[in-house]
Amino acid sequence: MSDTTAERRRRWEAEGYVAIEGAVGAAQLARLRAAFDRWSVDGRPQWLERVARGEASPTWFDIPEPHEKDEVFLELADHPSWFGLVCELAGDVTIAPMQARTVPCWPVSYTAWHPDRGDGGPRQVKVQVYVDDVPPGGGEFAYVPGSHRRHPETHYRPGRNEGTPGHLRLPGPAGTAILFDNRGLHTAMDNATDVPRRSVIFSYAERPPGGGDSDRFAAIADRLTTPARRRLFGLR
């Protein structure tokens, strides 16, 4: 994609999303897939136990604490392909715990149309990065352009995902990054393939005045070696 920054900003303001193909290069993608492969196997028994106890859903699996597992997740957190735009859109941001998510093949999408939040509060940007190619009908991210300006109610919409008027599906090759305003309606579409959909989801929020620091990422303090990265992760 060759959108200029101005075009991306315009799309963000008007439509609530920006898709950047090729945001993650081949070498980094290979490392990302290797990290997924390794830590998905490692974290699965614990997930299955939580599913059996009713504490986790069998319809998605998140690698526990991915930021502690592999450097590639930290590299993506402030990736130059999108982090500059994130800061333009939301200002001085902190990051929430990332989700390194695998969605097993299930006949219906694991989630319904929903916004994450209503209006108000700090500016936020979410970024979803495809680990593998996500074809149409492969569990791709979808968004209702402009819905971020209408502040819809925050409940999950019943009904078929494909029935929502005006929605836009965003399939894409591995390495695609989709930035979206999480006040807008978004979802994952059904996955009719036999390949689980893998992605990493980053949530950035504007730093509250005089705050935003916490010990949430203290476990990786020694690996956050630049002041900018320490600030992003809320460490002084």
Place this chain on the structure above:
Amino acid sequence: MSAAPRIDAHLHVFARASERYPREVTGVCPAEREETVESLLEEMEANGVDRAVLTQMGGAEVAHHAYVRDCLAAHPDRFQGIGLIPADCADPEAHMDRLAGAGGFIGFRLGRLGGPADPLAPMDLRDYGTYRIWAHAARCDYVLWLYLRHADIYAAGHLVHAFPQVRVVFNHLGVCPGEGQFSWDEHGRPHVGAPNLYLLWHSIYRLSRYDNVSMMWSGHYAFSKNPYPYPDFADNARWLMRAFPGRLMWASDFPWIRRVPGYGRIVELLRAMVPEVGEADHASIMGGAAKRILRFPDRRG
């Protein structure tokens, strides 16, 4: 007075354990305990409930069904039955046909589906432990009544999708208790600690897109953190009405609610919890949906 039928879509009756009516004996249901159909009919008539679904408990062998079978035979225009299938049944098709052939049993309740333990592992639907049951239900038009373990949610999605002709009723708001979540409370009622509605939105409730899937509106007493009328489930009720229009069925779960909060209060629960519920929705949930989906015949006279 509305002519809409009022149908209690899920409850249990059982006799004292005897040679005529053998059943499993537990701490909650000792041999001398009985919850008879006569006592149920008293409650139903006092509260304007016309008909009901008698769901077998106390054992899955054919002999264990004797009391419910006799109740169905004695009141064919009032009751339909849901049977059980032994977990180790070598010939589930014959078991299902035998019970259905005795009259009144329209379907079977499953607590496990025998799907893969790991949703990310390769799977073949035909390897599922209950595949033959689903296939036979599809052939014979039996209803499947699901009160599943949480670990079975993944399998449920694939089976519902594979058998669109099977009428499926998720019991008790679709809650699937996890290991260690089920217990009995101080009133002798089932209790499920902290069911996670967020997880239901991302699993069982997603199956509302299938027209053959219905939801039983019941069990609040076992799930709620609040006393009657369980206001912490009001938003859930409103959401389910939108997600399962015409496919939401009220049930009492008698006898567990008989003393607390009482059968009559459970009959009134929908209006107490969701005062704005419309007449059409109320009529559907309180019996219209069950009559249509479970094909209750019109009553004589």
